[in-house]
Amino acid sequence: MIDVLANLIWMAPFIIVFLLPLANKVGDRVRDAVAVSGGLISALASLTLGVDAMDGVISFGGSSLKIPYDLVMLKWIPIDGYNITFGVLLDPLSLFMANVVSLIGSLILIYSVEYMHGDKSILRYWILMNIFIGSMQLLVLGDSFLTLFFGWEGVGFASYGLIGYYYKDEKKYWIGPYPPTHAGMKAFITTRIGDVGLLTAIVIIFISSGTLNFMELSNNPEWAMVLAREGVLAVTLLLALLGPIGKSAQFPLHEWLPEAMAGPTTVSALIHAATMVKAGVYFLGRITGILYNVYWGLEEIGINIWSELQTFYIVVAFVGAFTAFLAASQGMVSDQIKKVLAYSTVSQLGYMFAAFGIAGLLIEHPEAFVDAYLTGVFHLSSHAIFKALLFLGAGAVGHAVESYLFKDMGGLRKYMPVTFSLMMIGALSLAGIPPFNGFWSKDAILHAAYAEGPFWVYLLLALSAILTAFYTFRMIGLAFYGEESENVKHLIEHGHPPHDPGPLMKIPLFILAAGSIVSGLLLPFLAGYFKPLFKFLNIEDLVFKEVVLFKFPDFLIKTVLSPLFGVAMVLVAIGIIPSYYIYMVGRTDLLKLVDGPLKPLWTFLYNRWYINALYYKVFVDGTRALSSFIFNFIETNGGGEATKYLYTEFSEQVRKLQTGLLRINMSYLLMMFILITIFFMVVI
Template sequence: MATEAVTATGLALMLEYWPAFFCWIIPMVGAVLMPVFNKLGNKFRDYMAVLFAGGAVISTLAMVPWLFSGHTPGDIQITEWISFAGHPLNFGVLVDPISILIVNVVAFISFFIVVYSTSYMHGDEHLTRFWFFFLYFLGSMLLLVVSNNLIQTLIGWEGVGICSYGLIGYYYRDAKERWLGGPEPTPMYPPSHCGMKAFVVTGIGDVFLLGAIFIIYNFAGTVNYVELIQTAPVWLADMAQYPGLIAITAILFLGGPIGKSAQFPLHEWLPEAMAGPTSVSALIHAATMVKAGVYLVARISPVFYIGSYLLNIGEARMFFIAIAIVGGFTTFLAASQALVSVELKKILAYSTVSQIGYMMLGLGLSGLSEEAYVAGLTAGIFHLMSHALFKASLFLGAGAVIHAIHSIYTFDMGGLKKYMPKTYWLMILATLSLAGVPPFSGFWSKDAVFISALVAGTPLAYVLLAVGGVSAALTMAYSLRYIWLTFLAPESEYVHDLEHHGHPPHEAPVTMWGSIAVLVVVMLGISLLGLGGQLSPGINPEIFIEHQIDHALHSIMPHEVELHVPHITLGLKARAWSLSAVLLGIGIFAGRTYYWGSGVDEWNMERTGFTKTVYDFLWNRWYMNKIYYLLFVDGVVLLGKGLHSTLEKYFFDNITPLVSDAFIKAGVSLHKNVEQDVIDKGLNEGVPDAAISLWDHMRKLQTGVLSYNLAYIGFILFVLILLFIFGLNGGI
């Protein structure tokens, strides 16, 4: 049923498959109604925000039975929406195992972020605006996931982008205490700047994506996902007649996901996204915006798999090679930057960039060999779901810490375990999952990526496995670092000052730590299922996701495509587990040596020689941010000033008087020669004089004698009759 458009009236279809529509309509309606609810009271408005987010959760949960039944609705086309050159585009939704899994992750985590926000954002005078952007963001993300075509997806995609601009730049009045970055002399950025940066950088990727969509439509005649996949053998073969075009299209298409998911080279917007409220950071970095790119890569990947292995078009494999390299490199790049950052949320932001890199790496590995396709897709989606839980928990925990001490810097923390024991233990559990410690969910999902590389078995796959392995060791190191600096290091002077002034750090309200606890409990449940699944595969979440992805692919792929579900032997698992164990050991050694309990004041320590060079390199974000600002911000401003001081000053400023004088002289000449001589004398005076002269001559013919007048009339009629006759006969 997934490959056939369901035929029935649009309204009947929407009611029959209501969860797929209500899941995104409900939060969007809630967003629009927020100003109305605000008139009825702040508490009522906040409760309604929770209610509408809960409506999205109920709708997505209502889709779960379709997942277990083995018969998902598939491509539900409601009505013809737009027609392009005779090719209709139908409005509808695509409800298959992949979309059902993702919408449940998005809605579930977003709901608890909303609950958390009722306390975290309590008392904010602009909370109505916050709820509007938050709920519309949620609705746009869910629309993006369930859309059955690229144009609809793009609407949700841009909705997410616009709302992220409003949420990241939420404190757009740019009060100094809301600035991000630093401390001096490191540059600091106001929230309005950070929001604009995210909007512009992700927009660059969106332009690339739009260009790819135009090219695909030109050859395929459709942008419907199912139709694109099923007709791929035809239109990809046509596209292959133009050497290089498929590779270009693949790179352009990946531009959108790379920008939205903050992957190299469009990754620099995400650390500055921390300027928004912490609940926004959790929303963007855990469940929604940054996962949109991962979802889109997974959704369109069957097209390029068909091109690579059914049609044997080498260019099509560029899609997988490019995203695998980008993901692998980004994983290492961001993990290295997290080692030196001193802003708690920014450490987690770098961690998010790195972990998204693992997801992209898994999706890229899926196309490096036929055998790795299902395994790689499974790894990417599994890590997406696992990461959403533990990273949302970590961001919300970081928000609780910042809420308690009113500082974003780790050197202002230390010793907070005794003040915030619940937050501490919840963050410890989530961190163990982030670091990939068995048997936590992060271990199973990250290990799935490593296994995908081993299944692919190509030289590139092994190189990327090594990069991912080093990044895993760095992950453990920076995880130990931020836990130590935040909770276990000696109390900072800042904390002592808070105590001295009667404002010691305090545990978060129950709505905040309770929301974190729910997410951690679910994460622990998945962790235990992963452990038990090694003995009883029927409860293994990885195998469950693999089965669902295999089912989704079989339902939409052309019949001639063969899919391989690899048999993962115990020996292969042992190799991956051994690698993980070694890397964890290295990470623990590094973290314990340089951070945890080392007794070194990391922030104030003196660095010289090679150590200082490496530290400065990482502290300055590999100098990429500076280079980007130099080229695309400062460079453009400098170019504008240069053009003003040269081209405008010496050319336009000098030529302007010349042009002005020339027009004045031309105007004077026209006034004299045309207006005065021709218009005034020729028309204004000449025409009346001619009329008067004609009247003077004609009146002499008026004798007043009736017979003469009748003769005139007769003569004129005779001439008119002759003209009429000759005109009918073609004589004139």
């Protein structure tokens, strides 16, 4: 029973994919209902198991399993003593992720019913969305690197299809200079670069350990010893890190995410909140959990691999902290509501990477390690909630004013009060203002960074917190405050004033808003939930101690009384106050700063630090130059002519051997036949 339920989590969306074409024949309403049910079944199954696993034992339908448990479904590739199995891993991390993915995913699917209503190729949309959620569930539940990689590629495929959903490239779907198909291709190719590294690392790990199973890798740490002795453990891990860097849009492979806005807004919400970019963070969490057990497993037999791990985690922390700052700075000047949110996603993912980096650097101190680790997981969940809220809110705004550009918005507060207040909750959460969930998780990361991490990590993250607060309120200000833009006036004149969306779009927004208020309570609870993931740990030593929710006051007091709380508030205030005066009150005299002395900075940030331009210059133009060189000089002119000439000359000479009589050629064959027969008769 448990195995059916566990497999249903990832299989349900895939089954729905096959039912959808049939449901499409029955009717539009049936089709939409069937499509949404894919996410709902998955959510129900994962919720059942996830809640059941709270005490470390899943007991359901008469049987009980102690987590972490590897539910092996079939022998996948049995070769030469290696036994690669296909199964579902039930452990705190995978169940937690499965819940995040399916709950947020279902809300987005419900929202899509109204948002995508009347779209011509909606069947394609539903199929790809279900593949997306199903692949992500396979990714988080898979029990081995190979299963994970299958889900990984499925997610990549579905995101490609959905980002380039408006494949006819109508001008209104363009993001800056890029049409949707181009954006889809960019996402696919950029993440592919990371996947090559990931696959290489998987092969190296397989060669050294003979298994790809997470549980076996974590329980038998000898593979890391083998790699460390050869001095390639850090290299292998860094190769593996390329995968998450590509998927989670971290520097230097972050450039695809801003263009990934080209698809429908629901797709962006799914990519940013639940699937795709969270895959990289999940992978990092998974590998960090394994490395922790491996480290202590090897420590027991007197082998220390700390120096190799340190190299790896310094890079992780740097990539995370730097990306957080880089993307936050770019978010300040964006001219499009979805793009601001995209930059903020990149930035927040940087926070998660930094959290795991700090955790890894603390691997020698189990309690601090788990604290830092949990902040990463915690921020993942709260980001999923508030980012889904913000994206779906932005979708409602875009739906109302038929544009995602800030210059087509303005003054929407009066016309869309519900959307405004719900988005405000998301914005407050993103900016890091208590009591919303974004504050608790971000503050926890800053806490860990300050207390335990390298100081430059804290510095970069704190700077990003200022910028985050600034661009969040700039976004709200430009969209909802100020004068109505020409576009809005035009809509009002034609009798279509911007209005709040209908119930199917509103309900998910309300649920998410409620979620971003209450899910701040999650952190003290996570410590108990994640306990089975780590061996060699005395849970009593944890700061956040037991599962119990009523310990929350302790946590609250601890956070609020800390001096860092004041620092965090000051940081947020530094960000919000200028933003408030410029964009909400409308003190345009401050805007002159942007046109005047800050213009070079603005240009620099607007062009994304010129990293995008550099990539286009080197890789796109480089490839084009190479291919045109090959075409002009090797295929056609020089090389082509030479090849043609040589072949002609050669055949002219060879022709002279021919008589042109097929019979003579056949008699050669007969002669050869006889000769060989005679040869064998003589020899044998």
